[in-house]
Amino acid sequence: xxxxxxxxxxxxxxxxxxxxxxxxxxxxxxxxxxxxxxxxxxxxxxxxxxxxxxxxxxxxxxxxxxxxxxxxxxxxxxxxxxxxxxxxxxxxxxxxxxxxxxxxxxxxxxxxxxxxxxxxxxxxxxxxxxxxxxxxxxxxxxxxxxxxxxxxxxxxxxxxxxxxxxxxxxxxxxxxxxxxxxxxxxxxxxxxxxxxxxxxxxxxxxxxxxxxxxxxxxxxxxxxxxxxxxxxxxxxxxxxxxxxxxxxxxxxxxxxxxxxxxxxxxxxxxxxxxxxxxxxxxxxxxxxxxxxxxxxxxxxxxxxxxxxxxxxxxxxxxxxxxxxxxxxxxxxxxxxxxxxxx
Ligand SMILES: NC(=O)c1ccc[n+]([C@@H]2O[C@H](COP(=O)([O-])OP(=O)(O)OC[C@H]3O[C@@H](n4cnc5c(N)ncnc54)[C@H](O)[C@@H]3O)[C@@H](O)[C@H]2O)c1
Numbered sequence: 191x192x193x194x195x196x197x198x199x200x201x202x203x204x205x206x207x208x209x210x211x212x213x214x215x216x217x218x219x220x221x222x223x224x225x226x227x228x229x230x231x232x233x234x235x236x237x238x239x240x241x242x243x244x245x246x247x248x249x250x251x252x253x254x255x256x257x258x259x260x261x262x263x264x265x266x267x268x269x270x271x272x273x274x275x276x277x278x279x280x281x282x283x284x285x286x287x288x289x290x291x292x293x294x295x296x297x298x299x300x301x302x303x304x305x306x307x308x309x310x311x312x313x314x315x316x317x318x319x320x321x322x323x324x325x326x327x328x329x330x331x332x333x334x335x336x337x338x339x340x341x342x343x344x345x346x347x348x349x350x351x352x353x354x355x356x357x358x359x360x361x362x363x364x365x366x367x368x369x370x371x372x373x374x375x376x377x378x379x380x381x382x383x384x385x386x387x388x389x390x391x392x393x394x395x396x397x398x399x400x401x402x403x404x405x406x407x408x409x410x411x412x413x414x415x416x417x418x419x420x421x422x423x424x425x426x427x428x429x430x431x432x433x434x435x436x437x438x439x440x441x442x443x444x445x446x447x448x449x450x451x452x453x454x455x456x457x458x459x460x461x462x463x464x465x466x467x468x469x470x471x472x473x474x475x476x477x478x479x480x481x482x483x484x485x486x487x488x489x490x491x492x493x494x495x496x497x498x499x500x501x502x503x504x505x506x507x508x509x510x511x512x513x514x515x516x517x518x519x520x521x522x523x524x525x526x527x528x529x530x531x532x
Contacts, residue, residue, distance in 0.1 A: 230278070230379035234511045252296040258303035270304055271313040271419065272297065275350075278381050279319075279343045280523050283470050286342035293346035294353065301357045313423060314354045314367045318408075318433070319344035321369070323473035330479035333369070333431040340471050358429055366426045368419070370434035371478065375412030375497065376504035381518040384409070384498070387446055388505045390519055391453035391462065398521035401468030403443030406475040410436035411497035414490045421488040435480040438494040448494075452502045466521040 239245045246265065250257045252274050261267070274296060276282070276289045297314070304312050321331050322338030339345040351367055358365040374384045387397040410418075418434045426432060440448075443463070450462045480488075492500075509515075517523060 230381060232377070232379065232512060235377045252300050253291065255299050255303060258300060259306060262303055262307040262309070267307065268310040269313075269423070270300070270309055270311070271315065271423065272300055273315045274300075275315075275347065277343065278523065279341050280381070280469065282341055282343035282346075283522075286346075289342055289346040290349075293343075294349045297350035298353050301354060301363065305357060305361050305363055310364060311423070311428070312354075312363055312365050313419070313426075314351065314365060315419075316351050316367050316369045317344065317347050318369050318371050318435070318476040318478050319473065320348040320351060321476060321478070323471075324475050324477055326474065328477070330435075330477045331433075332479040333433055333482060340473055341469075364428045366422055366428060367431040368422055368434055369431060369478065370415060370418070371408040371410045371436055371476065373412055373415050374409050375501050376508070377412075378501075379518065380505075380509070380512060380515045381523055383407075383442065384445065384449070384501060385505055386519060387449045388453070388502055389509055389515060391449060391455070392506065392509065393519075395519075396462050396464040397446045397450070398464050398466045399442060399446055400466060400521070401472055403446065403463070403465065404441050404474075405472050406439050406441045407445075408436050408439045408476065408478070409445070409494065409497075410434065410438070410490065411492035411500075414492050417491070418483060418488050421483065421486050425486040430482065432483045432486075433478040433480045434483060434488075435478040436490045438490075438497075439475070439477065440494070448498055449502065452499065464521075469522070 233247075236247065240247070248257075248261055250261070252258065252272075274292070276292045282289045301312070318331075319341070320337045320339050321335050322340045322344070324331060337348045337351070339348045354363075354365055354367065357363040372383075374382070378385045380386050380389045390397050414436065415434060418432075422432050422434075446463055447459045450456070450459050453462075455462050
């Protein structure tokens with residue numbers, strides 16, 4: 191893995207990162223992203239990678255077996271980090287068929303191509319949301335916790351995990367699964383909570399807070415997440431699931447207040463928040479136990495205060511690169527809802 195990937199990794203939206211020729215000394219990085227799902231993709235975010243001799247970007251869809259088979263063979267890929275997915279929970283309350291297609295079918299096609307290509311390591315990137323809602327009095331959830339996803343996005347991520355596990359058990363595919371907390375940081379598409387609030391505030395608007403704002407999420411700064419993936423890639427054990435959890439558990443209303451302060455409205459928090467209808471279902475929290483990852487040597491390094499300031503500053507300078515983001519800034523984006531049945 192290149193150090194520049196580690197340093198500059200955006201959110202984790204490089205869709206597919208592949209190394210060759212060897213997992214212990216990878217020399218190449220190849221990213222595959224879908225032209226169909228470009229709403230949240232931004233080529234400018236990864237433009238700096240073009241200068242690297244060991245990087246190649248292929249525009250394509252992981253649902254295309256022909257393309258995957260061709261790329262894996264042509265580029266002599268031996269390691270896959272599978273990030274590609276439809277990820278926004280709100281959108282999954284719209285057309286969730288697209289989530290099944292890309293997250294479950296896409297993963298299945300990629301697994302099959304990986305099997306044919308004799309891949310040496312397959313990191314399947316899942317999410318803490320597959321655990322479903324956690325009560326406040328419940329202990330941190332470890333990797334053996336039952337999966338009880340509560341929204342269509344999380345359900346497709348859980349489904350993809352089961353297919354991936356079946357390829358490990360049936361065919362010996364060298365699989366590792368990660369389940370991570372919420373990522374935040376520079377480059378993240380403004381449909382997600384933090385960049386959305388920043389962009390609302392920068393336009394002089396109030397932030398749109400779902401429900402009472404009491405729901406909690408654990409926020410991990412993107413560089414810590416990239417380091418976690420590097421750790422899992424090089425030190426993780428095949429057949430094992432690793433939680434990637436941090437210590438910045440914050441309620442959405444506290445996040446909103448911190449951002450309102452950074453935007454120069456300190457003391458006017460009440461005036462800068464609009465409470466809107468909650469999601470159809472909004473998990474209270476996901477508090478996960480990351481002892482397995484700690485055993486590999488990973489530790490969270492970036493404090494909330496530093497991370498949120500770096501993020502705010504980045505969006506002040508770079509938000510223009512996403513073009514027209516109005517549809518992402520509404521309280522409940524439902525991209526594709528008109529095409530779905532729910
Ligand atoms: N962002 C988070 O807080 C978070 C937390 C835990 C896990 N994850 C997981 O990490 C991964 C990346 O998340 P993100 O937030 O960077 O997502 P994102 O939505 O910003 O980016 C996903 C990328 O996948 C691509 N993609 C989707 N379907 C594709 C297809 N069929 N073929 C090729 N490319 C396709 C999109 O074009 C996009 O570039 C996802 O698997 C997600 O479930 C994210």
